[in-house]
Amino acid sequence: MKKVSVPITNNFCPQTLFLYGTYNEDGMPNFGLFCWFSYCWDSGLGVMACIGGDKLTKDRIRATGVFSANLVTESILPLADYFGNTEGYSADKMNIPIETSKGAVLDVPILDSSPLAFELEVSQTIPLNDSEVYICRIRNVQVDEELSGENRSVEERIQAIAPVRTTCQTYFSWTGKALGKWGELMQQRKP
Numbered sequence: 001m002k003k004v005s006v007p008i009t010n011n012f013c014p015q016t017l018f019l020y021g022t023y024n025e026d027g028m029p030n031f032g033l034f035c036w037f038s039y040c041w042d043s044g045l046g047v048m049a050c051i052g053g054d055k056l057t058k059d060r061i062r063a064t065g066v067f068s069a070n071l072v073t074e075s076i077l078p079l080a081d082y083f084g085n086t087e088g089y090s091a092d093k094m095n096i097p098i099e100t101s102k103g104a105v106l107d108v109p110i111l112d113s114s115p116l117a118f119e120l121e122v123s124q125t126i127p128l129n130d131s132e133v134y135i136c137r138i139r140n141v142q143v144d145e146e147l148s149g150e151n152r153s154v155e156e157r158i159q160a161i162a163p164v165r166t167t168c169q170t171y172f173s174w175t176g177k178a179l180g181k182w183g184e185l186m187q188q189r190k191p
């Protein structure tokens, strides 16, 4: 098929979504929504994450050197959309009922309703003009028991958790159905 050049975007390149969890100075958890997330190898599997601009999640990662990355699935998508469209700097962002627990290895908040969480320790920070890239050691991975059992196929297990993908500022189900534009679904979870 003939190719055409288009403006630079990553449209039509689906990305997995994660909620990054950090503790504020007062011990309150804060979550933000992120998709610039991938993997690297450095004597073991690692994570690379890019955060742009000024935001509370970035301040807290800089201050503590640790954060959690909680996989976004269909059942928590309205909550995730809220965390991605509400600034942590606004005082009441976290006045919303959620259940969290502390990481098993690191002092990071884990979102109980996500089926998979990485506990991440920043090993290198690469400053760019408008953002920072964090190279992280994966210190622990926590999954719901239903994911760790081998008695169901990988296909059955991933369909059961239904991870969300995003491109073109739109959320998509694991099966490829459009679920809404960024900023639309948060209306269901707004406090």
Ligand SMILES: Cc1cc2nc3c(=O)[nH]c(=O)nc-3n(C[C@H](O)[C@H](O)[C@H](O)COP(=O)(O)O)c2cc1C
Pocket (backbone or CB within 6 Å): 030, 031, 032, 033, 034, 035, 036, 037, 050, 051, 052, 053, 055, 056, 057, 058, 081, 083, 084, 085, 086, 087, 088, 089, 166, 182, 183
């Ligand atoms: C779908 C989606 C993906 C996002 N991905 C990123 C990202 O990868 N990097 C980034 O810097 N901000 C990203 N954001 C913006 C942050 O989620 C937003 O700035 C949020 O307020 C961060 O939380 P905080 O203010 O509590 O730190 C994304 C927002 C949405 C809606």
